[in-house]
Amino acid sequence: MGAVTTKTEEVQENYLNAEYGWKSWLFTTDHKRIGLLYLVSITLFFFLGGLFALLIRLDLLTPPGDMMSSEAYNKMFSMHGIIMVFFFLIPSIPAVLGNFVIPMMIGARDVAFPRLNLLSWYLFNIGGLCMLYAVVNGGVDTGWTFYPPYSSNFSNTNVAMAVTAIFIAGFSSIVTGLNFIITIHTMRAPGMTWFRLPLFIWSLYATSLIQVLGTPILAISLALVAAERLLHLGVFDPAYGGDPVLFQHIFWFYSHPAVYIMVLPSMGVVSELIPTFARKIIYGYKVVAAASVAIAIFSFLVWGHHMFVSGQSIFIGMVFSLLSYAVAIPSAVKVFNWTATLYKSSVSFQTPMLYAFGFIGLFTIGGLTGLFVAALGVNIHVTDTYFIIAHFHYIMVGGAVMGYLGGIHYWWPKISGRMYPEIWGKLAALTIFVGFNLTFFPQFILGYLGMPRRYHAYPPEFEMLNVLSTAGASILGVGYILPLIYLAWSMRYGEKAGPNPWFATGLEWRTPSPPPKKNFLETPVVTWEAYDISGQPDLVERLHNEDRIYKSALQAEERKREELGVETPAEGA
Amino acid sequence: MAETLIADQHAHDAAHAHQFDDVEQQRDAATMGMWVFLATEVLFFGGLFASYIIYRTLYPAAFAVASQTQDIVLGTTNTAVLIISSFAVAVAVYGAQTGRRRTTIWALALAIALGVVFLVIKFYEYYQKYVDHHVPGPSFEFPAPYTEPAKMYFTLYFLMTGLHAIHMIVGCGLLAVMIIMARRGDFTREYHSPIENSGLYWHFVDIIWIFLYPLFYLIGRHLE
Ligand code: HEM
Ligand SMILES: [Cu+2]
Numbered sequence: 001m002g003a004v005t006t007k008t009e010e011v012q013e014n015y016l017n018a019e020y021g022w023k024s025w026l027f028t029t030d031h032k033r034i035g036l037l038y039l040v041s042i043t044l045f046f047f048l049g050g051l052f053a054l055l056i057r058l059d060l061l062t063p064p065g066d067m068m069s070s071e072a073y074n075k076m077f078s079m080h081g082i083i084m085v086f087f088f089l090i091p092s093i094p095a096v097l098g099n100f101v102i103p104m105m106i107g108a109r110d111v112a113f114p115r116l117n118l119l120s121w122y123l124f125n126i127g128g129l130c131m132l133y134a135v136v137n138g139g140v141d142t143g144w145t146f147y148p149p150y151s152s153n154f155s156n157t158n159v160a161m162a163v164t165a166i167f168i169a170g171f172s173s174i175v176t177g178l179n180f181i182i183t184i185h186t187m188r189a190p191g192m193t194w195f196r197l198p199l200f201i202w203s204l205y206a207t208s209l210i211q212v213l214g215t216p217i218l219a220i221s222l223a224l225v226a227a228e229r230l231l232h233l234g235v236f237d238p239a240y241g242g243d244p245v246l247f248q249h250i251f252w253f254y255s256h257p258a259v260y261i262m263v264l265p266s267m268g269v270v271s272e273l274i275p276t277f278a279r280k281i282i283y284g285y286k287v288v289a290a291a292s293v294a295i296a297i298f299s300f301l302v303w304g305h306h307m308f309v310s311g312q313s314i315f316i317g318m319v320f321s322l323l324s325y326a327v328a329i330p331s332a333v334k335v336f337n338w339t340a341t342l343y344k345s346s347v348s349f350q351t352p353m354l355y356a357f358g359f360i361g362l363f364t365i366g367g368l369t370g371l372f373v374a375a376l377g378v379n380i381h382v383t384d385t386y387f388i389i390a391h392f393h394y395i396m397v398g399g400a401v402m403g404y405l406g407g408i409h410y411w412w413p414k415i416s417g418r419m420y421p422e423i424w425g426k427l428a429a430l431t432i433f434v435g436f437n438l439t440f441f442p443q444f445i446l447g448y449l450g451m452p453r454r455y456h457a458y459p460p461e462f463e464m465l466n467v468l469s470t471a472g473a474s475i476l477g478v479g480y481i482l483p484l485i486y487l488a489w490s491m492r493y494g495e496k497a498g499p500n501p502w503f504a505t506g507l508e509w510r511t512p513s514p515p516p517k518k519n520f521l522e523t524p525v526v527t528w529e530a531y532d533i534s535g536q537p538d539l540v541e542r543l544h545n546e547d548r549i550y551k552s553a554l555q556a557e558e559r560k561r562e563e564l565g566v567e568t569p570a571e572g573a
Numbered sequence: 574m575a576e577t578l579i580a581d582q583h584a585h586d587a588a589h590a591h592q593f594d595d596v597e598q599q600r601d602a603a604t605m606g607m608w609v610f611l612a613t614e615v616l617f618f619g620g621l622f623a624s625y626i627i628y629r630t631l632y633p634a635a636f637a638v639a640s641q642t643q644d645i646v647l648g649t650t651n652t653a654v655l656i657i658s659s660f661a662v663a664v665a666v667y668g669a670q671t672g673r674r675r676t677t678i679w680a681l682a683l684a685i686a687l688g689v690v691f692l693v694i695k696f697y698e699y700y701q702k703y704v705d706h707h708v709p710g711p712s713f714e715f716p717a718p719y720t721e722p723a724k725m726y727f728t729l730y731f732l733m734t735g736l737h738a739i740h741m742i743v744g745c746g747l748l749a750v751m752i753i754m755a756r757r758g759d760f761t762r763e764y765h766s767p768i769e770n771s772g773l774y775w776h777f778v779d780i781i782w783i784f785l786y787p788l789f790y791l792i793g794r795h796l797e
Contacts, residue, residue, distance in 0.1 A: 110592035112602040178609050186602040187592070216613045220620035224732075233709055233728045235624060240709075240728070241721040246627060250620050523594075 014417070014514040029114035030517060035100035036415070037121050038091060041128060043484070045087040048135075052080035054477060057439075057470040063463050065456035073456030074141035075157065081144030086166050087128055089400055090258065093265030094211070095124070095176055097407045098204050100415060102180060104508035104515060105198050107189025107524045112182040120175040127169030134158035134165060143454065145251060148236040148244050152228035160229050163222040170215045170222075173261075177211030180204055189507070191526035195286065198506050198530055202289040203268025206296035210257045210264075214300070218254035221247060245310050252303035260299040262396055263363070264292060266403020267334055270356045273406055274338050275531040276504040277353035278345035279543075279550050282531050284337045291330035291337075298327040308379045317376055324374035331367050335360060346553035350502075351425030355406025358433050362398025366391060369444070384454075387447025393440045405432070405483065412487060413501050417514040418494030424486040432479035438472025503543050503550070505531050600766045607770040611777050614740075618781055621733050625788060628725050635722030637793030639715070642707065644698060648790040651694050652782065658687035659779045662748070666772045669755065669765040677755045677768070681748050684775065688745045695738055702727070730789050737785060740778045747771045 015032045025033060056076050059067040068076070099117065103110055111117050134140055140162040142151040151159050184197070184205050225247070227233045234240030236247045275282045282288060304312060304320030312320075338360055347353065369391040372378050382388065412420050442465040447453075451462050458466065500509040505528075511520050528535020533543065543550040593599040629636050661684040668676035699708075706714040707727050715723040751768050754760065760768060 108592065112592070113606065114590075114592060174613055178606060178613070181609055182602050182606045185605060186598055212609055212613050213616055216617035217620050220617055224620075224624075227732065231710070233732070234724065235728060235732075239721075241628070241632060241725050243627070243631075246624060250623065 012512060013516060014512065015517045016417075016514050018517045027118070029110070029118050031099050031103050031111050031114065031117060032415075032515065032519075034117050034121055035096050035098075038095040038099060038124070041121070041125055042088050042091050042096065045083050045128065046480075049080055049083035049088055050477065050480065052076050052083070054473065056080060057473040059456055060458070060466050061470050063458055063460045063466075065458075068456065070456045071141065074143075074454070075139035077454060078140045078143050079135055082140065082162060082166070083131065084396075085144055085258070085262075086169055087124075087131060089262040089396060090173055091124060091169075091176070092262075092400070092404045093269065093407060094180070094204060094207055094261075095120070095172075097269070097404075097411060098176070098180060098265065101411060101506075101508050102183060102201065102204060103187070104414075104511065104519050105201055105506050106184065106187060106192055107507050107520065107526065108183065108187035109518045109520075111179045112187060113179050116175050117179055120172040120179070123172035123175065124169050127165045127167070127172065130161055130165035130168060134161040137161070145255070146222065146225055146247075147251075148225060148228065148247050149238070152225050152236060160226050163226045167219050167222050167226075170219045173211050174215045177208035177215075180208040181212065184208075189524050189526055192507075193526075195289070196526055196528070196530050197289075199271035199282065199285070199288055199292075200265075200268035202292045203264045203271065206292040207261050207264045207268075209293075209296045210261050210299060214254040214257040214261070217250060218258070221250040221254070224250075245307065245312075248307050248310055249303065252306045253300070256303040256306065257296070257299040259392070259395070260295055262400045263403075264295060266359060266363075266400045266407075267292065267331075269403040269407035269410070270338060270359050271334075272504075272506070273352050273356040273410060274341050276410075276502050277350060277356070278342055278347050279503070279533075279547075279553065280341055280345040280531075281529075281533075282337065283340040283343075285530055288334055288337050291333045294330040295327065298323070298330065302327050305374050305379075308376060309383055314376075321374055321376050325371060328367060328371055328374075331363075335364055335367075346549045348549050349426075351420070351422060351429055352406045352410035352502075354426060354429040354433075355402045355409065358402040358429065358436075359399055359406065362394050362402060362436070366394030366396075366399055369394065382447055384452055385447035386443040386451050386453055389453050390440045390443035390447060393443070398436055398440070402432070405429070408483070408487070410502070411508075412490070413497030414508060414513045414515065416487075416491050416494070417497055418490045418492075419497050419501060420483075420490045420494060421486050424482060428479050428482035428486075431475060431482065435472050435475030435477070435479050439469050439476055440472070442466070442469045442472075500539070500542075503533075503539060503547055505533055505536065505539065510536075596764060600764075603766040603770055607773050611773065614777060618733070618736065621729065621736070622784070625729050625733070628722070628729065629788075629792075632719075632722035632725065633793070635719035636726050638719055639723040639726040640789060640791075640793055642705065643790045644701065645790055645794070647694055647698055648786055651691050652786050654687050654691045654694070655779045655782050658684045658691070659776050661687065662772045662775045665751070666765070666769055669760040669768045670762065672762050674755060674758065674760075677760070678752055681752045681755065685745050685748050685752075688741055688748070692738060692741055692745075695734065699731075702731075733785055734789070737778065737781050740781070744771075744775050744778050747774060 015030055019028075025037065028034065028037075055067070056073070059065050059073055059076070061067075065073065099111070137158055139157055140155075140159055141157045142155050142159055146159070146163065184201060188197070224233075224235050228235065228237060234242045236242045236244045238244065271282060271288055302320055302324045304316060305324045308317050308320075338356075369387070373382055373388060373391055409420060409425055412418075446462055446465050446469075449462070451458055497513045499512050501513075502509070507524055507526070508515075510524060533539055544554075589596050590599060593602065661680045665677045665680035665684065668674070668680060702708055706712050709724050709728045709731070713720075713724055713727070748771060751771050754767060
């Protein structure tokens with residue numbers, strides 16, 4: 001990276017200081033700036049959704065649910081779910097980190113359609129404003145799943161507005177996915193073949209496929225609900241000969257794949273973090289890459305596992321159960337490959353890596369309990385209980401949000417040009433891990449004992465576990481506020497990061513931090529395989545000279561060779 | 574000399590966006606983008622087609638009786654109109670590829686005119702439904718025992734043809750923009766992906782109709 005040293009450090013032009021003023025942000029077509037715009041939007045929604053979660057947990061502190069009426073409670077969990085799913089998790093990694101790093105990772109100057117990219121942010125915010133309007137205008141109480149006939153004929157809340165909000169935000173998600181697919185297909189730098197792509201790209205490619213193919217189905221199912229409410233048409237209304245279960249089919253045909261929109265990108269982040277912080281090439285690159293695509297495909301075939309008790313035939317139930325087991329295989333393959341990568345590697349426990357460990361453990365629990373609930377008999381016992389809540393929060397919060405935070409910390413030096421304070425980073429990661437488990441593990445037990453979801457009151461014998469859960473939630477809340485503070489602080493006061501603080505191998509690390517407006521000073525040419533340090537001699541040299549962990553690992557290897565009497569292979573071979 | 578240089582420069586700028594290495598890469602991206610977009614459209618309509626299939630299987634008799642109320646002449650005319658318009662668009666694209674600007678403009682104009690004819694006929698049919706009390710809602714009437722499922726038939730009819738009509742309107746707008754671009758001389762033998770992609774969109778919307786027509790007009794007509 002010698003090429004980028006300039007005499008005075010500060011004069012370097014980058015995407016942040018190239019232009020100033022609010023117009024230069026609101027009308028930007030730079031993928032990096034759009035990523036940051038998304039970061040601001042979804043962070044606001046994250047804390048709004050978090051506020052509703054806090055209110056839910058406070059209400060459940062006492063068995064009679066003293067804090068709010070059951071109507072208010074219904075609105076709380078509905079708005080929590082809608083905001084967290086559609087306005088935070090689905091855009092989170094793709095729209096923020098994906099926008100920021102995908103073009104750099106593949107050696108491009110921007111995404112294929114920069115103006116559409118900006119349009120997607122505007123669509124997201126228009127959807128977001130519609131949602132806020134629905135929230136302040138009295139809320140929604142249908143749950144994030146909008147099942148008719150309640151949502152279409154009975155609820156007296158702002159269902160039509162909320163549905164419109166999701167419809168619009170859905171198009172922003174489609175546009176993002178489309179942009180990424182085309183970018184990855186057509187804009188790779190010379191030498192960047194498909195099997196040299198970082199695994200993050202494979203994950204986001206698979207995610208984009210789901211966004212592009214799944215979201216239109218969600219849009220049409222919600223449009224039909226809105227049409228039923230506003231025009232009194234009756235596609236799902238039994239009084240017209242309609243079938244409410246048809247809605248569930250269409251809705252879950254999108255929304256099961258959508259859960260993979262939320263978790264696949266996190267898997268991608270983890271696939272970047274592990275080789276970087278273990279200083280090792282990922283184990284089974286092609287298998288991990290193929291697993292992402294396999295998950296995307298399988299995810300479209302299992303929606304019926306949400307309807308085991310909706311009057312589905314036993315035969316169809318068995319088919320969906322079997323297919324749900326099948327979708328767990330590629331996920332498990334990834335977990336095994338990550339752990340195999342860690343085997344005998346030299347791990348450095350920096351903050352992003354802590355999140356990666358958190359992801360692996362919590363995702364595994366979430367995935368395995370997914371298998372519990374995909375078994376027909378067990379499902380009937382636990383469906384619509386807190387067991388389900390715990391299952392998907394282990395994946396969506398324990399998995400997806402951990403991956404998101406890990407990615408934010410990992411790429412923060414690239415985004416801001418500064419390091420976050422490492423001690424605070426570790427502290428926050430641990431707080432989040434402890435808080436998370438304390439919040440959601442008791443919910444497995446509660447669900448197993450029979451506490452139903454979506455009720456604002458519960459029998460007194462469940463009090464103890466609910467109090468624990470609420471205590472955990474407050475710790476979790478603190479854990480989420482910490483990064484907000486120290487990341488903001490570090491933008492000004494953090495240590496200068498330099499182009500590649502992690503000794504990582506991706507192309508995004510071969511350009512200054514923060515990157516120049518066009519990403520690279522000159523178009524990079526790729527001659528090495530993914531995660532292979534030996535292809536970048538300057539990096540190997542830096543590792544030798546600067547990295548304590550790498551040095552000690554090399555020494556250990558050397559000693560071993562001597563013991564065994566094997567010759568040292570030539571450098572860079 | 575200087576003037577032509579500037580003109581060249583301008584044409585180059587209009588055709589080549591900064592994020593692409595060359596015009597060819599840009600064309601690949603645009604074409605692929607259109608195909609992926611059409612895939613999302615297929616799924617968008619897909620939810621409705623799936624609903625149609627389910628209700629048709631549940632209520633075959635009612636759907637057959639309800640489709641007999643359709644005006645087969647108007648439906649068939651509209652099908653022919655759209656097929657001819659697709660041909661016109663194909664001619665326009667060919668004109669752009671081979672540098673025949675006048676052909677392009679006239680063929681596009683013809684396609685738009687046919688699109689408008691289609692929409693006029695469609696709205697006339699809607700009006701007929703209104704007169705016959707076949708619009709789902711409080712005034713809906715249909716002989717027993719098929720009242721409820723026939724209502725479902727007409728609900729789907731309005732939703733699906735309505736969504737299709739919205740796409741037709743968008744398509745006419747797109748083709749109008751293409752006329753403006755063609756008149757400005759934006760298209761060259763090397764650069765014509767906007768018109769190709771608009772053409773793809775138009776053909777796609779036609780194909781949707783090719784499915785809607787038998788589903789709502791033809792199937793079950795012969796039963797009586
Ligand atoms: C390992 C594969 C997985 C299997 C076999 C699985 C299985 C299931 C099953 C059977 C249910 C329905 C339970 C019921 O309502 O009775 C369910 C619910 C749920 N799962 Fe999973 N799951 C898996 C992975 C995931 C992932 C990766 C996510 C999210 C990123 C996720 C999110 C959800 C959500 C949100 C629900 C509840 C939806 C609701 O009713 O509100 N699952 N899962
Ligand atoms: Cu599912």
